[in-house]
Amino acid sequence: MQIAKGIRHLTVALLVVSFTVTGCEQFQTAMIKRGVTQIANADRMDWLDDGALHLILCGTGSPLPDPKRAGPCAAVIAGGQYFLIDAGPGSWENVQVWQLPRPRLSGVLLTHFHSDHIGELGEVIVQSWIGGRAASLPVYGPPGVDRVVEGFQQAYSFDTGYRVAHHGAEALPPAGATAQAITVAIPEDGESALVLDKDGVRVTAYRVNHEPVTPAYGYRFEYAGRSVFITGDTAKSDGMLAGARDVDVLLSEVLISRLIQTSTKLLAEAGHDRLAHMGTDLLDYHISPQDAVATAMEAGAAMVVFTHIVPIPPNAIAQRLFLSDLDSAYEGDVLLGNDGMHFILPGGSSAIERSDLAE
Ligand SMILES: [Zn+2]
Ligand SMILES: [Zn+2]
Missing domain, CATH: 1.10.287 (Helix Hairpins)
Incomplete structure (x- = not known):
């Protein structure tokens, strides 16, 4: 980085x-x-049309503070389109530093409206506009997305006015400062809904289980025979299993329940009852690493990458031990995600190439 x-x-x-x-x-x-x-040549336009599906981790953190990890954010680039999935605090800086193609941002997909997933939305809208995006930005999400988008637009309305007055509408077309909320509704009796199908890129939303946050979605991206599923926040759920069916990469949130249970016990013993109570609440609406791997195995996912890791094992040895502790029956790779990981899935192949943008 x-x-x-x-x-x-x-x-x-x-x-x-x-x-x-x-x-x-x-x-x-x-x-x-x-x-x-x-x-001037900063943006990586070449990733848009190279026939591959790109997955970039622009934030693998959680609400727990960690200077090395931005809030939850993933980028998918394929078929001339570029999407961000969630916009956690700090993630836009990564997007800029790694030169993702700002003027070509096609849309943002929100999994749910917890602050760690939406905190950067205002910056995403305004900075991609400054970066050259001229049309209104679609923001997809569960019912309620219109209120979230409207709130950010209102908060940034002074900023938009200042910038247009200063630089002129030719340099900064006012339409680019706007975002358009698009509600994705999954029928009560269904588990998924098509979000878009354009130029070979197909995106489907799946209902996941983040109660009492309802609805909460995971998103599946498909392009040129390759696929990824991004879980958002969820406990083990049927929607996650369905969305992850035969994907190349399952990007799964995880909560290491063993570490949280130990922490809450220590907090309670030290008299921090409020924190211990809140820590205990976390356990039932996130997925354990063991369940994420079990879901990957059942779904036939080729690789699992953990993100939104609560809490992150503190050093390389602890991280290695944590990974080696997982179900060895799963034949695919299991990786601990880091900000800057870049997965390249060439079309019509089964290869998964990797690079590290933070190096
Ligand atoms: Zn959440
Ligand atoms: Zn979260």
Whole structure:
């Protein structure tokens, strides 16, 4: 991440160096030119149309503070389209640092409306607009999404006005500052609903179990014979099983119940009854790693990646022990997700290539 943060930091550094150290005009111009070129060419447009389905983890954190993990956010890029699934606090910075194609953001899909999943929505709307997106941004979600979108729009209305007045409507078309809520309704007696089917990309919402948060959705993406399912927050559920059927990558939230139970016991013993009570409440609306792997095995998912990890095992040894403790009957890979993980699923193949954007 430090290296990738480069564009902005490098530009500032170049400006400082060129103005304060050398004093040489030619050198200054060359350095500034380089910085400007990097900014102008920053967005990774090549991922849009390379025939692969890309999954990028732009936030693998949870409400627990962790400077290395932004709030829940995943990006899917395929078939000329680019979606963000949830917009957890801090995730937009990752999106910018890793040069995801801001002007081409096609939509945001919210799994549910807990603050750790929607906190960054205002920045997603305004920063992708500044990045070049000119049309209104669709924001899909369960019933209630209109209220969430309207609230962010209202909160950012002064900002929009300032920017258009300052830069002009040609540079910043006002329509780009707006977002359009699209309610995805799953029938009472059904478990899924089609969200969109465009240019070979098919997105389906599945009802998951995050009671009392209802409805809460997971989203399945399919493109060129490849697929991923993103669970959102859920306990073990039929919707998750159905959505994860034969996927290449199951991106599953997890709560390590053993660690939470120990923590709540210690909190209670120390007299922190309120915190112990809230910790206990977490147990019944998230999924354990064991159940996530069991679901992957039953669904025939080729790989499970954990995200929204509550709590994250504290160091590499603890993380290795945690993974080795899981069901060895599952033949697919089980990975602990980190911010910056990039999965590339080439069309018409079964390969899963990986890179780390944070390196
Ligand atoms: Zn939640
Ligand atoms: Zn959450």
